[in-house]
Amino acid sequence: MPWGRKPRTCSMSISPSSPSGISSPLSVSADYFDGRSAKAHPVVLTLADGVLSLRGDTLQRDEAITTLRVSEPMGAAPRLISFPDGAHCEVRDHAGMAALLAASHYRDSWVVRLQERWRWAAASIVITVATVFAGYYWGLPAASEWIAYQVPDKVLAQMGSSTLRLLDRAFFEPSKLPEAKQQALRDAFERMTTPGDAKPRYTLYFRDSKDIGANAMALPDGTIVVTDQLVALAAHDEEILAVLAHELGHLNRRHALRMLIQGSIVAFAVTWYMGDVRSVAASLPTLLLQARYSRNHEREADEFGAAMLKINGMSPRRLAEMLGKLEASHRANRTKAGEQQSGKEKGKDGEAAPAATRGGISDYLASHPATRERIDALNRDGQ
Secondary structure, eight states: BTTSSSSSOOOOOOSSSSSOOOOOEEEEEEEOOOOOOOOOOOEEEETTTEEEEESSOEEEEEEGGOOOOOOOOOOTSOOOOTTTTEEEEEEEHHHHHHHHHHHHTTTOOHHHHHTSHHHHHHHHHHHHHHEEEIIIIIIIIHHHHHHHHSOOOOHHHHHHHHHHHHHHHHHHOOOOOOOHHHHHHHHHHEEEEESSSOOOOEEEEEEEEETTSSSSOOOOTTTTEEEEEHHHHHHSSSHHHHHHHHHHHHHHHTHHHOOOOOOTTHHHHHHHTOOOOOHHHHHOOOOOOOOOHHHHHHHHHHHHHHHHHHHHTTTHHHHHHHHHHHHHHHHHHHHHHHHHHHHHHTTSSSOOOOGGGGGOOOSSSGGGOOOOHHHHHHHTTTT
């Protein structure tokens, strides 16, 4: 930092001489390096009349203090006095250096002074941790939401089509539902009115999957996939429509895309800018199957679904009923998978349990936490 100016790391106020006009007689030992070799030259520094003087066995140098830079104190590390030509002095006598600077009316910056007080240092750590936490808890979700609504439709279409192809290869088989049943559900959902000004764009597909089981998911491009197992679980079509309304709520708020961006915000930003989303799309199927939507995401999707059911003459209890059935199905699948894995560990065969059934990610409830709270809220809304 310039001696006599307010630098970036430390500031000082220098008077060329003491208040009485008499030069400071203080001195301090230092090692001088000329900037051309690693050889240290022992010198003595004195400061008087605005000039720093160096005196050694074979060295003599005088420099105006306004051209010099002084490092801030850093524990036991030597303080550095840097010259315009690249030379510098290392001062290890901290007390002598402090006295020399004090005689010149030097004063460390407020940042340096605060660092020397443990209470302020501890407070700065707390503030830093709080800032990082706030950025992660509030800033990152807010940034992800903003980015999600800036993503062009072309990018969303690429992501959706790539993801569905990957899911079809890894987990899905063609639906075994009669085409008439599929079309009837599509027509019934299409006739439903949505809350708000416009209905989110969507395309409804049916797939069969014994590994995933009863499930429904919404891809970022508007694709909604419903498994045959979920349809079989429903007592009547209104329960299926209730799940579809919930998934449309996820689409309306772009939850899956926001979750993807939040999980890999830097990678997503780069691929979006480069226009190649294949690497991001490749990770989306796993993310969708293992997703844990936040409570706020689920609340928003439930509220959207409940409002949609109401304006179409259906009770939000339909969604609550379906969530209860899905929860029971989830527990049954977990128990079955555990028994199968236990049997295989005993040597009944040498294969591992399918990835889609391990860890409880085989069904709809795996990505929808706090199910009981949601069921209670939907039942209250349906009263």
